[in-house]
Amino acid sequence: MINRLLVAPGIVAEVMRMPGVNPVWSRLVPAIDSAGEPRTWHVLDNGVAPDVGTLLCVHGNPTWSYLWRRFLSGADPGWRVVAVDQLGMGYSERPNLPRTLASRIDDLDAITSELGIAGPVVLAAHDWGGPISLGWAERHLDQMAGLILTNTGVAVPLDADPPILIRLARSRVLRELVCARTKTFIRAAAALSWPQIPGEVRRALRAPYSSSQRRRAVAEFVADIPLEAGHPSRVVLDDIASRLGELGGVPTLLLWGPRDPVFTQRYLRDLQRRLPHADVHRYARASHLVMEDAPHAAEDAWMWMRSNLTTPARGPGSERPAPERALDRQPAPGPTLLRSVGVAAGSDDCPAIAELGRGETQVISFAGLRDRVGALADGLRRVGVRPGHRIALLVPPGLDLTTTVYACWQSGAVIVVADAGLGWRRMADSLRSADPDYLIGIPAAVAAAAAFQLPGVRVVAGEVPRHLRQRLGIQHSMEELVTAGNGSAFLDASRGNLDPGSAQSSEAAVLFTSGATGPPKGVVYRHQQLLAQLEQVRALCDVNPDDRLVAAFAPFALYGPALGIGAVVPRMDVTKPGTLTAARLADAAAAINATLVFASPAALRNVVATSAELTAEQLSALARIRLVLSAGAPVSVTLLRSLREILPRAELHTPYGMTEALPLTDISLSELEEAGSGNGVCVGRPLPGVQIQISPLDPLGVAAGPPDPSLEVSGEICVSAAHVKDRYDRLWATEKASSRDPGWHRSGDVGHLDRAGRLWVEGRLMHVITTADGPLTPVGVEQRIEAKSPVTGAAVVGVGPRGTQQVVAIVVPQTRAAVGLASHQLASAVRAAAEVRVAAVLVVGALPVDIRHAAKIDRQRLARWAERVLAGARAGRP
């Protein structure tokens, strides 16, 4: 037997020495292959008795079972985990003849029966291991307890341009060169990752493919991709794809690396369409080798198995119902956001939206808005928009955005809104993660969508010359759709309500977090949750029909029509809150006799800074404002006091919340003054219908326990309310972690409730400093430093290993100083103010903050920088 191996003896020892491999896993197993020949397979097998089940892992090309090592090391008790090296690959035997898809399925069958894999099986597959294992799964339906697919696909389109690497590899000569004779293909597979995979892992991944002889199967694997209609493996692949529906009852998890140039998002979309019950987690930064780029993917997979495979044994013929999907549900009767547009309006002739441009002011009445919304909704339906379709909106707040949002809802579509404040690249990444079916944008945004190759039928809101339309892939314009819709029967708002797509339980929106602490996350809302949010805003502002709103804060700007009150959008660039000046705010207020203002703290800072320019007329317009609402970031008492000088009649409210749940608490200036200073920022008491509890921090800064109503205890802020998000979008593991306590959303913020029932926010959970004396939250310390030492800004971070971190204060001094160690005087002043032990005080020119609120400090970035500086390295600026 051994002499048949084309591999050197001692291969097991080689595997045993590789990082992350338990030496006992590596096994050589003889079995009869698909052609009836005796062969030797190499497998990684944890050898555990499969009391619960077996996890069978199948690699693709050009990798091997090593890819699955973390699935073995992280295995739950009672699980046998087997990762097979396919014949010709890894450390399995090199057969003389090329394998095909069909023979590889037979080979997998042969080795699994030799290994005695019986009983419930969860299949995990990557790359071209996907079709092979799905072929196996369709033969063993009675055994299938779960399915985990990562960057793979079953539908290879005939028309698509495969990536350059695959195309090169298609020509026989080049294939030999790229795949077998040189290591190009082997190296390229691991080179797709950024940041780079560690060297020792890359070496382990290519170790079994050291000679052209040993790489033969890599080339043959590429040749077996059925890109052409007449390819022998085409019929096998098509059969696998067509039978995928048979796996409808099998819990499925799709783990995806979106930066993969081979298995692109179209394959994810195709798999989601075929397996609509699948849970999805996209690792925003991962490429083709998902398990390497997102090392916790294995841990997430095990968490998923724990939560989804509670009944592992499944007798033949028994049916496992797929999780209920919202779109399959019958629409529930009840109000929708749309109905409120019409119902609440005092009069059809009242202005609904005013948009202040350069010199001119555009105004539309409620009746006009309703007509335009109805026309656009109908136009959208005519070009194929269906309930549940996702429509990305890249339109600045104003008349067009409001029209588009309500038209999307009326047609049953889900709006996808990413903040232009994220910057084009992150916004494009965000939108791509939501995989929109349509994209409506102003010309610049559509051009960017074309440049970033965003998916979705492109609709332009504005004028684009004809020759450019084609080049930018623009299929429709908003005006064309409105006109097409106008020609049809008049659609009133109530008819829109009857549309099943607009019912309460259906999805309404995907909004994105600001990404201050990682890639922006998509947050899915259903209509009922947005309605609950609307009611919170209505109650918070005590809205009455005579109110008029200045909408300078994007999330709430859209609610004017739904609240039944007129709204005006001031002349500003919403992506830059600092472009709202006092004069522009006053002009907007004057345009509709506004009584309410929604604006972000950053915008209000600039309003105060520019208040000197106000004329008497503008001041009197501002004097009519009765309420200002500012959310998104903490607002200082100083700023609120300055605001009161130009808004003398206004109550100033600063609700607390996040993209996932807003608003949650509220506090007014007088309540803020009454609260005084404490550990963190006081954000007031929970709003009616909102429950807030704290999951206490343990000594290592982990909020492990359940939400707890105790007062004066610091921990993760957990919230429960009707307007909390439905879930994170395509982030199964993130969602699972955030909602692991049923009925609660874990906010990722840390804080405490005081004896008066007020919530204090102390920072982000991931910014908690874990000293040897216990966890320390940053915000309270920062506030003391800012209040009592000569600095304009301060961030407090931890350096060193968790549990024994040292506290470092990073400050922006009032008087300019060089970046680096603070002077003795400054350091002493900061240490005295901090009231905690500060190991070092470092000076920077400015603190890195998020774009959306210009307020959330990127403490992780500062901590990394501080760690470099304080290790003695030359570190430059943060």
Place this chain on the structure above:
Amino acid sequence: MLVTGASGMLGRGVARALSDRGDRVTVLQRRPAGLGLPEVLTDISDGAAVRTAVSNQDAVIHLAAKVNVVGPEAEYERINVHGTRAVVNACLTAGVRRLVHVSSPSVAHAGSSLIGHGAHPADPVAARGPYARSKAAAELIALDGDSAELAVVAVRPHVVWGPGDTQLVARVVDRARRGRLPFIGSGAALVDTTYVDNAVEALTAALDHCVDARGQALVVTNGEPRPVAELIAAMCRAAGVPEPSWRVPVGLARAGGTVVESLWTLTQGLRRGRTDDDPPLTRFLVEQLSTAHWFDQRLARQVLQWQPRVSLDDGFAELQRWYTHGGSAAPVDPR
């Protein structure tokens, strides 16, 4: 109790503290320590003399060591390795119950940055320089003596300083007064130190909890690392001498050639012993002055049930008082 090496700052402090609390203390070193306590004057490697000194003792705190960075390697071997072996053998022979061996964090590392490290095992092969190598071997010998009859704990105080310190503080102050004290690199490397009173209390705590802590090596510091430039500047301020005002880039210093006296390794074992000539600036010293060295204190605090009582800033205030009230501003010439 026997305290070996009671002529240095730390040794004197330990002997006094034990005697003040009522323990019957004998001290052992080569020259009279002038503490008014019973003394044995001998070389620590003299096995017979050490045996005699140890007999009838309940416990031993072993501080005697050669701490300089220069000198023939054989001297380190003799004093640190053979001396420790003599003490351990004497303890075992005499039936002493507890031995606190004073070691150094340098026994476990190879000169790179240490950021929040715990106490890794001593490694005579990786340790840098004759002092660290010999102390690493000594610690292994001491811990090897831990047995049913004798409880041994190794305590590694990191950079002990305080009033009367002839090693770090006096050298810094002396060089700074002569304008010969530069910073190397940014001066931002975070460095742990131990104020002498805290080190004394950690050692007496080690004596008291020797049985619970037996067989372990524990790093002891103030738990308040500071950028090295701040530490040096604070010492200068306390002594009323100008702070360093010039800087040597790490690259230049590392390139060598220049002979710049060092502050650091000179004083790594600065608990006791003698000052000889300053060595030239070596690559190792540059690393020491430009890389972080601070430690995970949780295990030591838990096992010894000890907390540093005097904060760094209180320590500097104490140092300033000492200089103001006639503390010798010049380094004490040991010869």
